[in-house]
Each structure stands twice: as C-alpha cells, then as structure tokens.
Amino acid sequence: MRIFVPKERSDGETRVAASPDTIKKLIGRGAEIIIESGAGEGSRIPDAAFRAGGASIGDAAGAASADVILKVQRPTGEELQTYSRGTVVLAMMDPFGHDDALRAMAETGIMAFAMELMPRITRAQVMDVLSSQANLAGYRAVIDAAHEFDRAFPMMMTAAGTVPAARVFVMGAGVAGLQAIATARRLGAVVTATDVRPAAKEQVESLGAKFIAVEDDEFKAAETAGGYAKEMSKAYQAKQAELVASHIAKQDIVITTALIPGRPAPRLVSRAMVESMRSGSLLVDLAVERGGNVEGAVAGKIVDAGPARIIGHANVPGRVAASASLLYAKNLSAFLETMIATESGALAIDFDDALVAATLLTRDGKVVHPQFAADSG
Ligand code: NAD
Secondary structure (H helix, E strand, O other): OEEEEOOOOOOOOOOOOOOHHHHHHHHHOOOEEEEEOOOOHHHOOOHHHHHHOOOEEEOHHHHOOOOEEEEEEOOOHHHHOOOOOOOEEEEEOOOOOOHHHHHHHHHOOOEEEEHHHOOOOHHHHHHOHHHHHHHHHHHHHHHHHHHHOOOOOOOEEEOOEEEOOOEEEEEOOOHHHHHHHHHHHHOOOEEEEEOOOOHHHHHHHHOOOEEOOOOOHHHHOOOOOOOOOOOOOHHHHHHHHHHHHHHHOOOOEEEEOOOOOOOOOOOOEOHHHHHOOOOOEEEEEOOHHHOOOEOOOOOOEEEEEOOEEEEEOOOOHHHHHHHHHHHHHHHHHHHHHOOEOOOOOOEOOOOOOHHHHHHEOEEOOEEOOHHHHHHHO
C-alpha cells in the first residue's frame, strides 16, 4: 500500500497530514510512504525528519500512483486532476454547502472520506479531528486576545496601584469554548460563559467559570441526540440576546465559538453590543469562517469596530501548526489503520463499518453519503 502526503495547496494552510510518529506506525503496518518535499515546513517538520522516520521524499507527482492520500484540506480542482480512480483520500472535506466540490471529487472516482463527519463515539475518539483542532483553536483564541489586549489578564496588586483582572466571556462552550475558558482562567481572568446546550452548564462551572443563559423550557430541551446544538427559535434568540447584551457591555474580551453542524454560524453579537463595550475591548470570532458569530467580523482580519476590535483570524488551529499537525496526523493514521488488513498490509475497507459509512462521501464516481447524495449525486 502506497501512501502519499502532499504539501497543502490552500492559502495560509500551515498544517500537514502526517508526522514522523504516524509514518513510523504506518510503515510498521506494511505501508510505503512518500512525502512531498516541504510538506511539513509550516509545522516545523523538515523533510529530514520524515526521511528519518522511514518515508521517501518526492514531488507532487506522487499522488498519481498512491493508494491513499492523506491531506488536511479538501483537494483543489488542480490536485484532483493528478489523482487516480479508486484512491482513498482522507481530509477535512468541509462538505456542507459545497455540492460542486463533492461532485468534482466523485467524478475523479476517488473514495473521499470527510474526517469531520466521524461519529463522536468512544471507539472513534482518537480519530476526532473536530475535537483535536477545536481544542487548540480555543487555546489560541485566548492567546491571540491576550496578545492584542492593552491591559493585563491577572489582577495585580502593586505598590503603584491595582490592575483589575480581565473579564472574559466565552460564547459557545463546546470543545473550543471549554479550552478557552480553561486558558483564560489560567491567565487569571474572571471568566463567564454561555451555551444553548444545558449539559454545558455543569462543564462551565466545573472549570470555575460562571454560566450565563436564559434557562427556559426550550433551553432544557435544546440538545440533539448527537450532543450538538440545535438551531434555537427566534423568540429564544431574542431573549438570550437581551441577557447577553447587558453582560457584554461589562466585558473586556468576548470569545465566540458557536457552531451548528451543517448550518451557518448563529449571529450572537450585534453591532450595537460591540458598540456598548469599553474602549480597548476585544472580540475573537472563532466562527468567522462559517459566517461569523459577531456582526462585522472579517475572516483573516482584525477590524476596528468603535470602542472594540474584532479578531477574525482564519484557520486558528493552523496558528498552532506544529501541535495541530501532530494531533491531526494521529487522528488520520488511527482511522487509516482500521482499513489495513493485519496479515497482508493491504487496504481492506469494510464498507459496513459505522465509521466508514459515516465519513465516506464519494465512491465509484458517485456521491454516496446519504446526507449529500440527494443534492449532489
Ligand atoms: P460545535 O463546534 O458544533 O459548537 C460549539 C458550541 O457552540 C457548542 O457547545 C454549541 O452548543 C454552541 N452553540 C451553538 N449555538 C449556540 C448559540 N446560539 N449560543 C450559544 N452557544 C451555541 O461543538 P463541539 O465543540 O463540536 O461539541 C459538540 C458536542 O459534542 C458537545 O456536546 C461535546 O461535549 C460533544 N463532544 C463529544 C465528544 C465525544 O464523545 N467523543 C467529543 C467532542 C465533543
């Protein structure tokens, strides 16, 4: 089985889909690995480190003869032209709302797997790319805020006077939000948080933050069987907005992480709320690439918004590239290992496996995933 790991082509993508550790593991399972020269540069993994792990270093042409291609982002149209029929491609495919891209992948005959559709069950925890990347994004959001903030995070009582602790409000307490809470607490901030899932309340409180939410009947029922947030009614959104509006006016830093799978990010912070903040306040919008939680946020930019600034860095996990690649590579290799026959080391995909069924987007020229097939097939 031949595995190819390309250098990512998308602008600003610093991550790579393999690490010296994961290639060693896969070689141990009988694989031959070719890494495109420079693939690890953005994550500080030199070609020599991959070579020392047992991989060969090649160029982009390696894609054509690969049985498996490991990637961070969905292949571009140009990349697809170099892929062969039947090749297995594992990546974060960003499938929602991208029917044309799914069709293009289907037409090349590849087997495209979307890692972000991995079920959140115990067996697949090690393959959970959403968690591994969101965790680092939550951490980095606080570091980015601390870097831009003109005041200190911890309270400092000095002979020259007292510096108050920064007040940080985290909106959305999933994987990213909980890590943001923990990181802001470690830096000494006074932290509050909100979420529409009732289960989040206890998790927020266990990290030493205060929970802020309208806790009505809709809130108590607001969680899907998969543990994700539901889109809330307009009435709930209005009540919640009123509560958070008065809260935001008293905050120094707001970090938003709210997402709903397959839908645009909910708008949580209006321009008026931003305007109500004190001079020098900051908002970090981790959902900016999915439409944004904060009105006025721009992906890839820090924008001035009256008294505050809105930080809208794109690809936040890529701002901690070495750590993000390490974990992402492990997520991929763990999944790929389930597809390798023990004796022969050949690719042996069990299409009845729940993990395969949940993530396989395209096969034999068609979009086969039930969630996307009707729109795109
Ligand atoms: P996510 O990235 O989809 O969304 C981030 C957070 O935003 C979520 O907590 C969501 O409830 C919240 N949110 C959505 N709309 C909101 C709104 N209008 N206002 C405020 N908050 C809003 O979430 P995630 O981090 O991927 O976590 C989703 C769920 O999956 C959680 O229940 C989490 O505990 C669970 N999870 C399970 C596993 C596992 O079992 N292996 C692993 C990771 C996460």
